[in-house]
Amino acid sequence: MTEKLRQSIEHLLRVVRALAVTLLVCSVALNFSNIIGRYFLARSITWAEEIMLFLMVGCVFFGAATPAWGGRHIRMDVFLRMAPPKVRDALNLLSDAALVVTSIVLVVFALPTLLQFQEFDQRSMAANIPLVIPQAAIPIGLGLMALLGIARIVLGRWRDPADTSSGH
DSSP: OHHHHHHHHHHHHHHHHHHHHHHHHHHHHHHHHHHHHHHHSSOOOTTHHHHHHHHHHHHHHHHTHHHHHHTOSOOOOHHHHHSOHHHHHHHHHHHHHHHHHHHHHHHHHHHHHHHHHHHTTOBOTTTOOBTHHHHTHHHHHHHHHHHHHHHHHHHTGGGSTTOOSSOO
């Protein structure tokens, strides 16, 4: 069962990485197109900045799943490295548990805002797209981090917080 869970997570991470890379490439391509239009054709894309911002937010929040799975998210570990092994293990587990709890709390807080965006059909100013679409990347990304944090705890990966074997 643990091997099946690990394989499922690796597949999910491949999909999430591909999505994050796609969003980043689209943002760069849109920026390049806007530069060409602005400086060579004297016409810029009016909604480009807004869409690039949305694409980058998606890239960041979807991309955050990979370091969460590998235990490479930001943490204060100076004292952790000097601690005895049993204390280090307890603090690593506590760190992963804090990641899960924080991510879940942020998802819970984000959901009412998303529902309001949807209910009022709030749209972006330049591109006129429903704000619920780009804003959904935040709770989805945080939800993925929570899910992967739970999987780290279940699979015992918290014992090695800097695991780089599966992260690229």
